[in-house]
Structure formats: C-alpha cells, structure tokens
Amino acid sequence: MSFAHLFSPQPMHIPDGFLSVTVSVILWIVSIVVIAYALRRVAEDLGERQVPLMGVLAAAIFAGQMLNFTVAGGTSGHLMGAAIATILLGPWASILVLTTVVGVQALIFQDGGLLALGANIFNMAVIGTAVSYFVYQTVLRLTRGQRWGVLAGGFLAAWGSIVIASLAVGLQLALSGTSPANIAIPAMGAIHALIGVGEGLITIGALALISATRPDLLKAGEARPTGGRAVWIGGLLIALILAIISPLASSHPDGLEWVAEQKGFLDVAQGPLYEIIPDYVFPGQINEAVATIIAGIIGTILVFGIALAVAYARRNRASASS
Amino acid sequence: MHVHFLDPYRPGQSPIHKLDSRVKFVLTLAFIFAAALTPTGAWAIYILLLALVLGVEVLSELRVGYVLKRAALALPFILAALPIVFTMPGEPRFILSIGPWALTASLPGLERFISIAIKSWVSVQAAIVLASTTEFPDLLMAMRAVRVPRLLVSIFGLMWRYLFVLADEAIRLMRARLSRSGVSDQAGLKPGGSLAWRARVTGGMAGSLFVRAFERSDRIYMAMLARGYDGEARSEPLQALSGASWVVLALSLFTLLALLVFALLFWA
Numbered sequence: 001m002s003f004a005h006l007f008s009p010q011p012m013h014i015p016d017g018f019l020s021v022t023v024s025v026i027l028w029i030v031s032i033v034v035i036a037y038a039l040r041r042v043a044e045d046l047g048e049r050q051v052p053l054m055g056v057l058a059a060a061i062f063a064g065q066m067l068n069f070t071v072a073g074g075t076s077g078h079l080m081g082a083a084i085a086t087i088l089l090g091p092w093a094s095i096l097v098l099t100t101v102v103g104v105q106a107l108i109f110q111d112g113g114l115l116a117l118g119a120n121i122f123n124m125a126v127i128g129t130a131v132s133y134f135v136y137q138t139v140l141r142l143t144r145g146q147r148w149g150v151l152a153g154g155f156l157a158a159w160g161s162i163v164i165a166s167l168a169v170g171l172q173l174a175l176s177g178t179s180p181a182n183i184a185i186p187a188m189g190a191i192h193a194l195i196g197v198g199e200g201l202i203t204i205g206a207l208a209l210i211s212a213t214r215p216d217l218l219k220a221g222e223a224r225p226t227g228g229r230a231v232w233i234g235g236l237l238i239a240l241i242l243a244i245i246s247p248l249a250s251s252h253p254d255g256l257e258w259v260a261e262q263k264g265f266l267d268v269a270q271g272p273l274y275e276i277i278p279d280y281v282f283p284g285q286i287n288e289a290v291a292t293i294i295a296g297i298i299g300t301i302l303v304f305g306i307a308l309a310v311a312y313a314r315r316n317r318a319s320a321s322s
Numbered sequence: 323m324h325v326h327f328l329d330p331y332r333p334g335q336s337p338i339h340k341l342d343s344r345v346k347f348v349l350t351l352a353f354i355f356a357a358a359l360t361p362t363g364a365w366a367i368y369i370l371l372l373a374l375v376l377g378v379e380v381l382s383e384l385r386v387g388y389v390l391k392r393a394a395l396a397l398p399f400i401l402a403a404l405p406i407v408f409t410m411p412g413e414p415r416f417i418l419s420i421g422p423w424a425l426t427a428s429l430p431g432l433e434r435f436i437s438i439a440i441k442s443w444v445s446v447q448a449a450i451v452l453a454s455t456t457e458f459p460d461l462l463m464a465m466r467a468v469r470v471p472r473l474l475v476s477i478f479g480l481m482w483r484y485l486f487v488l489a490d491e492a493i494r495l496m497r498a499r500l501s502r503s504g505v506s507d508q509a510g511l512k513p514g515g516s517l518a519w520r521a522r523v524t525g526g527m528a529g530s531l532f533v534r535a536f537e538r539s540d541r542i543y544m545a546m547l548a549r550g551y552d553g554e555a556r557s558e559p560l561q562a563l564s565g566a567s568w569v570v571l572a573l574s575l576f577t578l579l580a581l582l583v584f585a586l587l588f589w590a
Binding site: 013014015016017018019020021024035036039042043047048049050051052053054055056057058059060062063064066067068069070079084088096097099100101103104106107108109110111113114115173177178179180183184187198201202203204205206207208209210213214217291292294295296298299300302303306307310314 | 329330336350351354355357358359365366367369370372373374376377380381383392393395396399402403405406409434438439440441442443445446449450452453458461471473474476477478479480481482483484485487488489491492493495496518520521522523524525526527528529530531532533534535536538539542543546551552553555588
C-alpha cells in the first residue's frame with residue numbers, strides 16, 4: 001500500500017516562476033505584516049499553550065490532507081483545511097497554523113515556490129482564514145448557533161474560502177502577465193467551485209463528528225477572539241473585492257486595462273536600472289545568438305568539470321578506504 | 323508502516339551537505355530571486371542558471387536523475403501559463419486548429435511561455451537540492467538566522483516533530499476504512515455509497531484526526547509543563563558563520579548578481 005501519490009501538488013499552490021517579482025514581493029510584505037500581527041494576538045489569546053497546540057494542529061491539517069475519497073475516474077477529493085482550522089482555532093491561530101502548513105509544503109515538498117510563498121500564504125492562510133471566519137460567523141449568527149447552522153456554516157465557509165482564494169490565484173497570475181485574465185480567473189474559479197464542494201462535504205463530516213464527541217472544541221473556536229471583528233470585516237472585503245473584480249477582469253477581452261497600466265508602471269520602475277549603461281557604451285552589442293552559444297559552452301564545461309571532479313574525488317576516497 | 327518516506331532529506335557527506343544551512347538557505351532564495359528577475363527570452367542566462375543548479379546537483383552527490391524526477395512532479399502547473407502562447411499579440415508562429423477553433427501562437431507568447439517554464443524548472447530544482455541536503459533542524463536554524471520570529475520557528479519545529487506521528491495516524495484511519503469497505507482492484511467494481519456519503523465518511527476521519535490531535539496536544543503541553551516549560555521558546559544562540567562560509571556566500575551572490583546584470587543589460 002503506497003501513499004506517496006497522495007502528495008500530488010494541488011492547483012492552489014503557485015510554483016516559482018509564475019508570479020512577477022513585484023506581485024511576489026508585495027504579497028510577501030502583506031503576509032509578513034499579517035503574520036506579525038497574528039503572532040501578537042495569539043500570544044494574548046492562547047498564552048503558553050500556543051506552541052504545542054498550533055504545532056500539533058498544523059501537523060494534523062497536513063496529515064488531514066492525505067485523507068481522500070474517490071470522486072470519479074481516478075480523481076479524488078481531499079481537504080485543504082482553512083475552514084476547519086478557522087472554526088476550531090479562531091482566526092489568528094488559524095493564520096499561523098496554515099502559514100506553517102504552507103511553509104513546510106514549500107520548503108520540504110516543493111508544493112508551491114519559495115519566492116511565491118508570500119503569495120501562497122496570502123491566498124491560503126490569510127484569504128482562506130478571513131473568508132472562512134466571515135462566512136462561518138455570519139451563518140452562525142443568522143441560525144442562532146443551532147447544530148445545522150454549524151454544519152451549513154462549515155460547508156459554506158469551506159466552499160467560499162476555496163473559491164475566493166482560487167480567484168485570487170487567477171488574479172495574481174493575470175497581474176503577473178503569466179496567464180490572460182479572461183482565461184485564468186474563470187478557469188481557476190470553475191475548477192475550485194467543484195473542488196470546494198468536496199472540501200465542504202469533508203468539513204461537514206468533520207464538524208459532525210467533533211460536535212458529537214467533543215462539542216467543547218467548537219465552543220472554544222466560537223469564543224470571540226480579540227480583533228475578531230477586524231477579521232470579519234477583512235473577510236467580507238476580500239470576498240467582495242474578488243467577487244467584483246474577477247468578472248470585470250475576465251470579461252475584458254485583453255484582461256483588465258489596469259493590468260496593462262500595472263505593466264506600464266513596472267517599465268517605469270525598471271527604467272532607470274537599464275539606463276545605467278546606455279547602448280552606445282557597447283559598440284558592437286553582442287549578438288544574442290552568439291551569447292547563447294557561449295553560455296551553452298560555459299554551462300556544459302561547468303557541469304562536466306564538476307561531475308569529473310566529484311567522480312575523481314569519490315574514486316580516491318573509495319581506493320583510500322579499501 | 324511508517325511514513326518516513328515523507329522526509330526528502332538524503333544523508334550524505336558531499337560539500338553541499340556540509341555547507342552551512344544558513345548559506346544554503348540564503349543562496350537558494352537568491353538563486354530563485356535571480357531566476358525570477360531574469361527577463362523573458364534571455365536564453366543564455368537561462369542556460370547558465372540551469373548549469374549552475376545542475377552543477378550543484380552533481381556536487382551534492384544526489385543523483386541528477388532523482389532531482390529531475392522530483393522536479394517533474396511540480397510541472398503540471400505549467401498548464402496555467404499555456405494560454406499565454408495564443409493570447410499574446412505579436413508575430414504569428416503557427417496555427418493550432420482544434421475542431422472549429424483555430425488558435426494562433428505568437429512568437430512573444432511562445433518566448434514568454436518557455437521562459438516561465440524554464441524559470442519554474444530551475445527554481446524547483448534549487449528548492450529540491452536545499453530540502454534534500456539539509457536536515458530540518460538545520461533549516462529551522464536558517465529560518466532563525468533570517469529573523470523569522472522565534473515563536474513561528476517553534477511552531478514549525480513542533481509541527482515537524484509530530485508530522486510523522488499524525489501522518490501515521492491518518493494512514494491508520496485510511497487502512498481501517500479500506501478494511502471496512504472491502505475495496506477491490508477489479509475493474510468495473512465501483513466504490514460503495516454515494517459521493518456525499520463517501521465524503522462524509524472521510525470527513526468523520528478528518529474529524530477524529532483533529533480530536534486526537536487536540537488531545538495529543540494537551541498531553542504534550544502537560545509533558546512540557548512537567549519539564550519546566552514556561553511559554554518561552556529558548557534556543558541556543560546561533561554560531562557565527564565561518565570564514566569559508568562567508569567566502570562561499572559572497573562569491574555565489576556575486577556570481578548571481580553578475581548574471582543578473584548581464585541579463586538586464588542585454589535582454590531587458
């Protein structure tokens with residue numbers, strides 16, 4: 001029985017190379033600010049219990065992503081866990097737990113890139129948590145905390161957080177000029193509208209079991225954490241903005257005009273860098289083809305040189321030890 | 323069965339294994355950053371970046387084939403960039419007709435697509451080398467060295483400590499489900515129950531995984547208290563980087579910077 005195939009990369013994790021440096025850096029900064037704030041909040045809310053609780057829960061979310069069920073034709077649904085983490089731990093701890101999960105996935109399993117990690121943390125930990133919190137708390141309040149309200153809220157939070165996060169992924173790809181907005185955003189949204197159903201059903205199952213065996217755990221997450229209102233409003237805003245921008249961005253045939261403006265802005269930002277040495281300083285500007293050939297030769301020599309050196313060193317070591 | 327196959331670390335005595343983890347961590351990030359900043363179509367620079375990462379793979383005595391195989395796992399995402407071939411305006415290159423549609427591939431679109439694919443490919447290789455030659459505690463040390471908050475590093479550390487325990491737990495849950503529901507490999511035999519039922523069963527498994535995790539975290543907390551834990555994450559002060567490490571760091575950063583300057587001068 002092999003479970004290695006369960007660690008197939010998910011379409012939500014953006015690898016390196018797909019986001020422009022500007023988008024990556026901006027989302028890194030946003031994520032770092034949110035994480036720093038969450039660290040302070042969690043220290044106040046949970047105290048010294050926080051490290052074991054969040055560490056083990058992060059491991060549980062990671063392991064929970066291995067649990068899957070057959071959908072059809074070899075495909076399977078499985079959990080990502082933003083909604084369940086938010087419901088069980090409250091928003092601030094959830095952000096940290098999901099940051100840890102996404103971080104280990106990138107650092108150890110190359111599921112998502114390292115430069116793109118800021119964006120992935122933003123999409124899955126920040127957006128995932130904020131939207132889950134907003135949806136779940138709203139449904140709970142509307143249904144006055146009845147059991148079916150917990151389950152319905154869990155389903156909608158799971159579905160909503162996945163779909164909104166996927167719209168954000170599509171938008172980031174479009175802003176980076178990696179994929180046209182009118183294809184990336186609807187495609188990401190449509191795929192995740194389906195994936196989100198699986199996520200929602202698993203979340204219902206998990207909440208049903210937890211409310212039957214340890215109802216106190218659900219109560220703990222419901223307790224109003226400090227700054228909860230800010231997360232609620234943040235979730236509302238994120239959901240609204242992405243729900244409004246995404247159709248706008250994808251209805252325009254060439255993507256949004258402000259995507260182009262963004263690119264214009266990039267050119268301006270990079271302009272001075274290229275003018276350090278104007279063209280005329282290099283009279284016979286090297287031919288691109290020649291440069292590529294030279295690079296190929298240097299690269300080949302480099303790799304073969306190292307390979308030979310390593311082989312030689314190994315043989316010496318082997319003969320010395322025998 | 324234990325899930326230690328999860329850990330990508332490959333023990334070894336190569337120069338890359340012995341390199342200070344902080345240097346490796348920073349250089350991996352710098353390499354990926356340089357690849358990201360390299361303009362579209364700077365083929366010469368891409369070749370050199372690929373040569374650099376292949377050279378490091380050879381030096382690390384991981385098999386190059388092993389790294390490339392792992393790297394292939396991360397490639398399906400490239401589908402997300404495929405439409406750019408047909409939507410970027412520019413000199414048409416070839417026309418792909420699928421049924422009633424005819425898609426025109428433009429030269430700039432192709433260049434952009436191939437550039438994204440190469441960037442992504444070399445970046446993921448660098449990340450694989452880092453993960454395969456560095457033990458997790460050393461990665462934690464590198465995170466501390468680049469000023470990741472101590473609390474977050476502790477959570478990372480604790481997660482890693484219990485990751486295998488809980489993955490084993492998840493595998494036991496799945497094995498129990500397999501034995502209950504009698505799955506057959508025979509073709510044509512469908513899995514039992516409706517889709518929603520299967521999802522709910524899986525949800526119940528996830529729920530009990532979380533309940534067990536909560537209870538385990540309680541016991542761990544008690545054990546930590548019993549050993550004098552007071553909420554403060556203490557760790558040994560970081561050792562100073564050795565002179566040789568500084569030289570490797572400086573030379574490598576300089577090489578990457580030089581490559582980048584060339585790329586920006588000639589291809590931007």
